[in-house]
Amino acid sequence: VAGLVGGCSAKEVVAQASTRFRSVQLDVLSFEDIADNTPDPKLFAKTAAENLHECDAFLSHSWHDDPVAKWRALQQWRQAFFT
Numbered sequence: 001v002a003g004l005v006g007g008c009s010a011k012e013v014v015a016q017a018s019t020r021f022r023s024v025q026l027d028v029l030s031f032e033d034i035a036d037n038t039p040d041p042k043l044f045a046k047t048a049a050e051n052l053h054e055c056d057a058f059l060s061h062s063w064h065d066d067p068v069a070k071w072r073a074l075q076q077w078r079q080a081f082f083t
Helices: 002-006 010-020 031-035 041-046 067-082
Strands: 022-024 047-049
Touching: 022 041, 031 067, 041 047
Parallel strands: none
Antiparallel strands: 022 047
């Protein structure tokens, strides 16, 4: 996929990802951060550089999902993770 999409090898993609990977702690997000599906560049300020394989979870989501259901699911996962 890396070669088809990015015109480079998988090894090069991993190297680039290693320098760009960022994470966000759930405790710094608010419901308002995920409630609106309009891009908000200010959310970048809530992220931090992270080493690959050192974040607790990777979340892929749709901005078109129900924000209340998404927030509840995130909070349930967070609570279960810390218990």
